[in-house]
Amino acid sequence: FLSPSAIASSWGSGKDPYEIDDYGNVTLLHITDTHAQLLPVWWREPGTNIGTRKQKEWGVTPHLVGNHKLEYYGIKAGTPEGYALSCMDFDTLAHKYGKIGGYAHIATLVKRYREQVGKKAILLDGGDAWQGSATSLWTKAEDMVGAQNLLKEDYFVGHWEFTYGADRVEYLLKHKLKAKFLSQNVFTIPWDEPVFDPYDIREISGRKVAIIGQSFPFTPIANPAYFVPKWAFGIHPGHMQKMVDECREKHHADIVVVLSHNGADVDKKMASQVKGIDIILGGHTHEIMGPRPVKINNTLIINTSTNGKFLARFDLDVGKGKLKGWRFHYLPIISNMIPEDKEMVDYITKVRAPYAKKLAEPLAVTESLLYRRDNFNGTFDQILCDALREEMDCEAAFSPGFRWGYCKLPGETITMEDVMGQTAITYPQVTVTEYTGAELKNVMEQVADNLFNPNPYYIQGGDMIRVGNIQYTMDPGETIDKRITDLRIGGKMVQANKRYKVAGWGAMQRVEGTPVWDIFAKWLRSKKTVSANSRDLPVLTKNMKGNPGIAFPKEYDL
Amino acid sequence: ANVAGWPAAAFDAKALDAAMKDSIDTTSVKVSPKVHLTAPTIAENGAAVPVTVDVDHPMTADDYIESVYLYVDHNPTPLASAFHFSANNGQAYFQARIKMAKTDMVRAVAKTNKGVLMASKPQEVKVTIGGCGG
Amino acid sequence: MAAMGNPMVRMASHAKKGQIVEVRSLIMNPMTTGLSKNKAGKLIPAHFIQTVTVTFNNKPLCNVDWSTAISANPYLAFKMRAEESGTLEMTWKDNTNGVWSSKASITVA
Ligand SMILES: [Mn+2]
Ligand SMILES: [Mn+2]
Incomplete structure (x- = not known):
């Protein structure tokens, strides 16, 4: 494998690719759909992700793959970005750049940015963090909750989390997870009352930031409904509008951010219907909407991949009642280029120890x-x-x-x-x-x-x-x-x-x-x-x- | 035995046209953006699909929504519910849960006290096998 | 057979005059269609709520007629303009002479 410095130079300028100039008064850090991969893994982007609308609408993000994607966004093949964003030459580039993700590497970057920008940073997890590995299944997600707590995550929404059953979800959210779980689109059966807090208002740099949660709308359809027999889901754009209005009018939120597990296409349609959302931090479909965010009306939309492949960073200049400016970075977690965080390594080693032999x-x-x-x-x-x-x-x-x-x-x-x-x-x-x-x-x-x-x-x-x-x-x-x-x-x-x-x-x-x-x-x-x-x-x-x-x-x- | 006053003919009708004829005396009603029908695009449980109807219309003593009819095109008996309001409801709104055996269209028709009919945009509710996921 | 009846009405206990409040209700009833068969292959007879009537201070507010397409243990929500303090009463009647009522009170200031 190449040394970090050699990779850094192939990235472009020769300077540390993870060095980001500070900007604005609020920083959102976003990960999603890690699927419980505590350790780095290989992850190839899809070679097929067909958009089926009329031919003149073909090639709209996220339905762009391979060279089409590289060309559309002007990314050079063979670079670390080319490796992270497209499936082309995956084998070769995998050997060149190494595995992606890993909570110890994510932790290093998160800590670094928290140190850089101080209290204006919050970390949002878009769900599907509890499922996808043996240890998450065997610990009923407790290993992942521990990792989330070490990362000091602030907010969380869900999808596969619900396949542990409503009781287990409620127990972990109430007694173990430190992040706040938000969902505007989960209601009780039969009385149709909210199961979770729909949103939270956080004061950052003297501005009010509203975070609205949107869990996976099709949970009881795409996964067995018997895990959540007393909960109803759905997209609920009308209720989302009500929540946005409530955040703005009642709580005087200066910006509204939706932490969403809708999937990229659903987020785009929701943004076209609901007014007043500044940013949607999306997940579920494991797509990378970028490197630049997609803009629908006045809403910026991203989708931050999967398996810990990316950390997304939004630096925002939040004014009174409006978003004045923003800078956005998708940061590929190329594990060879980021040292491990000692505390997280120790934790991962400890939780894996009882299963290590079986896993190997x-x-x-x-x-x-x-x-x-x-x-x-x-x-x-x-x-x-x-x-x-x-x-x-x-x-x-x-x-x-x-x-x-x-x-x-x-x-x-x-x-x-x-x-x-x-x-x-x-x-x-x-x-x-x-x-x-x-x-x-x-x-x-x-x-x-x-x-x-x-x-x-x-x-x-x-x-x-x-x-x-x-x-x-x-x-x-x-x-x-x-x-x-x-x-x-x-x-x-x-x-x-x-x-x-x-x-x-x-x-x-x-x-x-x-x-x-x-x-x-x-x-x-x-x-x-x-x-x-x-x-x-x-x-x-x-x-x-x-x-x-x-x-x-x-x-x-x- | 049927409850007194329950409109058996409309509820027993086995086709949409007959059910509409027996309930609102016509089979064609113009779609109005004032009649909002909300239903999920995909049913989580075909035995209990939540449907909400909300009509943008005054509810005053001399001008109000008198009734809202709810139909499922291919149910064994398409008329599902007939809600009768008074001005004191303040808003022509209701939410109920209905049965749907297969993917079908749901539609609502509102009738004012002056007999004007307005239909919602029909909404497709898909009843499907699931089992996929990102 | 599952529980029958147990009607419930929920509504805000206080409102400002002219405010539109939501009324929500639930009742246990099988709502069988008469079209499905039991394990022995015999048709299960239709058994369902046909009418729900709502009064406020004994004056008619609204009513609804239902078919067998309404789900088992029917939930129903609607709205009312709160003009005076009083009691809302809902009455459900099914096709087997079953009748159930439930009330909720509101203070209007
Ligand atoms: Mn998902
Ligand atoms: Mn996922």
């Missing part, structure tokens, strides 16, 4: 790059689907289109920890379902509509369901029930009335079954080496040709 168990070596993030099968999903199919003796497999799950480079050993990094959820049971051909198609159509519906308020923020041994043609620009044609299993046309045995995991109802990590690990042990050179990708219809949300069109026969 080597299972197989991968010969190819393994990643998950993409609109359709990632390579890691592909081998997981292969494993499910073979272990469960099924002709096909489904795997959820999750956007978390880090990468492994060619030649690396897949450990038990890595398997958990792809599968650590609270509803991991593997099931075998007999679908008719019509039901199978319906499942795929329903999920495709969650991804490609032109109305952002129908976009749940995951990717297309992953498939094993299923082939199809897809037109993302079509409407529900019409996107998928030429559906085949093992090359043979699927018949509407015929039954097919499909292995899957992550069911929305309570089911019995072996945890997916046991089945995946068993399969990996038996293989010793794996590769994912061919994937069950759909053929995309020709009208997608030239879509800047596709980095490698040949993968889809375009």
